[in-house]
Structure formats: C-alpha cells, structure tokens
Amino acid sequence: MGKNGSGKSTFAKVLVGHPDYKITGGNVSFKGENLLEMEPEERSLAGVFMSFQSPVAIPGVSNIDFLNMAYNAKRKKLGQPELGPIEFYGHIAPKLELVNMKIDFLNRNVNDGFSGGERKRNEILQLAVLGADLAILGEIDSGLDVDALRDVAKAVNWLLSFKNSVLMITHYLRLLEFIKPTYIHIMEDGRIIKTGDISIAEVLEKEGYKAISGT
C-alpha cells in the first residue's frame, strides 16, 4: 500500500521486466537467482506473474490461443509435451468456472472489447491457468463491482497455497477483507517505510498515510 505516486506500480513493472524502465542499481533475488538479469519471458517461466492494471488488447489473437501459447511455453520449460488445442481446452474449462466466466469468452480476442471487470478477470484466469510462485496483482480491485470482487478474491484464495505467494497492490481495506494478508508493506517515495500485519491497514483507514509516514 502507499500513496499515489509512491512507486508501487513502478516497482511491480520493474519486477516483471517492463521495457520502459532501466535499472541503475540494486538487485532482486528470486528463488536464488538474480531476477534483473533475466528476460521478461524467463522471469515468467521462473514463476513471476504480474496482472496488468490496464491490459492491452490484442485483436486477432483469441484468448484460448494466447493461453495455449503461454501454457505450452511453460510445459516446454519443464520438459513436458505441449498440449494441442483440444486437450488444452479440457485443461482450462474448469478454471473458467473459478473466475465465473462463460465458455464463449475463450473465442473472443484477447481483451478486445472487454469491460474493465472482464479484463481483470481475464488476468486472474491467466494466473489460474499458468500458475505462479509469485503473483503480483496490481490494483486488482479498482473498477470491480462487489460481486466481481468477490469472484476474484475467491479465485485468488483458491490459488494460494503454502507453495506460492501473492503480492497485492491496493489502496483500500475492502479487498483485504476477502484476502487476508500475512504482511502489509507501506511504500513512500520508492521505499518501503513500514512493514506490519493487518493492524496497519486499520490505522491507515482511520488516520490516513500521515499517521504512518515519519512514525
């Protein structure tokens, strides 16, 4: 959590390897490897997943084809045989239920003509299909109505296990009611200035960021 402009989204993008940013110093260690030396696709295959705040549309590529390509990339890395379209469909059909989306959604082009809520749910679907060791969810709650929020939270909770982690970027307590965080970090000016548990969020809600910063 943190004020607008504190660097939360920038941090997430840097972790994922967004070309807009150039690293001038420091390192990131992920499962024993230096993440910053890896290409974006290598980071994804290593287990880092970031859900985009405003995912780009790709007219001409259907959701199922896109997911199939990404899934097969993972399978290839693990030395497993790739799945053809039909087998793949069998694999992902149950995941659709998880995010409460209909089957026809798969034939639509990636994020093409999707509402905000649909885009966010598409991100979670991708997470459910591909899996991740570290899932970075950037402001997943913004623009979602309460039902959609509940669906997303349910999916994230289902995906969370003792083997993986989720890093959520959010402003409001609302999401935290559904997904209970183990830690909360507050960012200010690009630095983490405080780490604690859920009680920090309650302080923020009552007294705002002034109460936290500089304390």
Next chain:
Amino acid sequence: MASALAPIFSTKSTSVSVSSSLSTPTRISTKSTSVSVYSSLSTPTRINQKNPKVRVFTKPKLNPISAFSDPYVLQIAETLEDSLPSLSSPPLQKLRETSSETLLSTPWPSRKDEPFRFTDTSFLKNSRIEPILPPKIQSSSLDVFSDTLLPTISILDGYIMNELSQLKELASGVYVGSLLSVKSEAILKRVSEYESDFKGDLFWSLNGVGTPDVLLVYVPEGCKVENTLVLRYISGESSDKGSKALPFSNPRVLVLVEKGGEISIVEEYVGGEKDKCYWSNSVIEVVVGEGAKVSHSYLQNQSLNAAHIKWTWVQQESTSTYEHIEVSTGGKLSRHNIHIQQVGPDTVTELSTFHMCISDQTQDLHSRLVLDHPRGVSQQIHKCIVAHSSGQAVFDGNVQVNRYAQQTDAGQLTRSLLLEPRATVNVKPNLQIIADDVKCSHGAAISDLEEDQLFYFRARGVDVETARKALIFSFAAEVVDRFPNASIRKKVETHIRELLDPSRP
C-alpha cells in the same frame, strides 16, 4: 464496314490512315519488327476475303509511324496475333478488334505515368515475350486436382481445360464453360447485349488481343448457386530465371449474374515450380444484376519470379452486393487493378485485401470505386505486410462519390506492417467527393508491431520470436477470416503460416 477482318496492326499506317482503312478491310502484318516500324502503305490493299488466312506483306516504305504508336507495344501485339488462329467467334473477334485499336495509341507505361509511379514494369519490357500456344499435356503430369471437393474449372496458361476440371452439376440454367461453346441462344443473346466500353490500361487491352478464349460463368435470373465455384489458373509453361524468354498467357473470364442470382466464386492462381518465370495477364469481368449477390474470393500464389497482372472489372446494378476477399503473396511483380462501377442505387460493396512480400517482390493494388447513384454502402480494408528489405507494397485506393451519389456511406482503411529495415510501402488513399450529403471516411497507418502487445506475450512466458509470429499472423487474420468458405480459409491460413515460418514442421 464488313467482314471479320478489320485491320489489325497495320503498323505501316499512321493514326489517320487507320480510320480510313477501316472502311476497306485489310489485314496486314509483318513478321519482322524492324520493317514494321518504318513502313507504310499509301493505299490500303483489299485482300481476298474468301481466303481469310492469307496475310499480305507489302513492300515497306520508309515513312515513320505516328508518335502515338509505341513500337514495343505493337511488337507484342503482333506476336500475340500471330500466335492465335485467325478465325474465331463474333464476340471474341469483336473484342480483339476493339482492343487492337486501343493498342495503337497506348504506350507502354513509364514511371512518369501516375498509375505506374511506384511500379517498375521494366523487367517485362526487357524480356522476350512469348505467347503460350495451346497446351498438349497429359493430366497426370500436373498436380491439377484441387484439394477441395468444390466444383473446379482449370485454366492452364489461359486455355480452358475441360479434361482437367471437375465440374459437378451446378444449379439448372447455370453455364460454366468456354464462350465459344455456348449453345443456348438466350445466353448468347444476353452476352452480346452486355457490352463493356471500359478502357482499362495497356494490359487490359493486351489481354483483349491475346486471349484465346473467354470462360463464361452465367447465372440465370433468381438462381442461387449453392456450391462455391473454383476457377483454378495453372501456369504450365515457364522459363528459367536468367533466361530472356518470358512465356505469356492471357486468361479471360466473364461472369454474368442475372437479376436476383447468387454465386460464390474463388479464383486461385497457383504458380508452377518454384522460381520459374512467366507472365500471367488476366482479366475478369463481373456483371452483378439487380438484387444479385456475388462473393469473389481471390488467392494469388504465383512463383516468386513471375509477373502477375490482373484486372477485375465489376458492374453493380441496383441493390446488388459484391464482396471481394483477396490474399496475394506470390509473384515478383504482382499488380491488381480493381474497378467497380455502380450503375444503380442501394448497392453494397465490400473489399478486403491482404498483400504480403516475403522476398524482393512488389505487391500493388490499384482500386477504384465509382459511385454515381444514391445510398451506396461500401467498406474497404487493405492490409499489407512487407517482410523483406527489398520488398515493396503499393496501394492506390480511389473512391469517387459523384454528383448523384447522395447518402453514400463509404469507408476505407489501410494498414501496413513494415518488418524489415528498408522495406517500403507507398499508400495513396484518395476520396473524390462531389455529392454533398454523404458519409465518407478513410484512414491509413504504417507501423511495426506494437511494443505493448509484444510485452504482454513476453510477460506470460512467450518468447519474442513466437510472439512476433503470432502478432503478424493475427494482422493478416482480419482479412483471412472473411473468406466465406471454410476450406479456403483454412488453406490460406496454413499457407500464410508457412510463408512466415518456413522452419515449422
């Protein structure tokens, strides 16, 4: 003026004497080109009309011909004339006469002519043009049978090959075959009533002179043809790269769809062996009657060293629909001219075209839509990919919304993808609007692939190469998805994937 023997290529005459010699039919041609340029006849000679095959040679005199005639054009025209039998049916003879007359005053296009500003035709001019004679091949020697189960007619080097066709029974009253073999008086009458006075360019006229036959596709009134008809153009004769000789064919098709008729046609041009050289110069005329519907799919996959020039001329009567979907990937020089003439109101016209260069090719589309009547609706999308640094794409999309074309709704969009440094595209979308109550739009964009989209793929574990291929393919998909026939669509998808990724198993 009588007889079927109008003067053709009396290269000895100036433009003035052409018209006077029309009244005294004379047929003269010479076989030696150097003589033909500088000789003239002061008085036209009447030849023996009972023996029409005689060609009369006259003693050359040394008057230069008029500046209107291009000697090179005349030379090709004479070569064509010599390669064809002199007797033929009235419609074909009339076509030859009209075309030859036009050729007398049509020069070879140069880069200074606007329609050929970006298109270099010099390699044609520098070759020795050899019209292809009627083929005598065995069907087993060519891979001619279509891999679809659709009714197919094969045209080999411009000659209709019934023995290589698999034409099932189409609906009753429908005729698909040579114009010279039509037996029905009614159909012949209709064909003769239809007379196009359209003057295309030099290549249109060359086809008129050189075509050995016309394939007629006739759909009677109210007839809705269920099966898609495939016209398969095969190039048999070819020369090797480096040879000066260029085998030349002139296929010609006339599609006449009467009022309320419907048909779906696929024109498929398949190249001979890879890297072979030839020149295919084809013309198709499509008359869409009142309320009729024609769906026209066109696939061009000629050899990468071949020249392919094509004219598609369409006449749309009121409330008719013409849909054109095109994928052009072959040919060293590929030029497609589309001319759509609206002759009644409330027409619907859809043009979706995709061109791609994967080697040093030129893919050129010149389209013109002329609207003279109200409430026409038209939508044009042209996409091209240039994936080679010496490749070039050209697009000139002209839409004329004339004075009486009120309440026209016309849109045109062109998008080009340049994937290699120094790849070139020249686009000239042009709308000429005279009517004042219309809705017209046009847009053009030229770019490389979008970074955002590429990154999205990478963030999901897909490497750059695979992502690029997926995005390039999806660029083409917008047009490919429009083919109405599923087997054609699949075939084109596979073909494009192969071109983009030759290493794929």
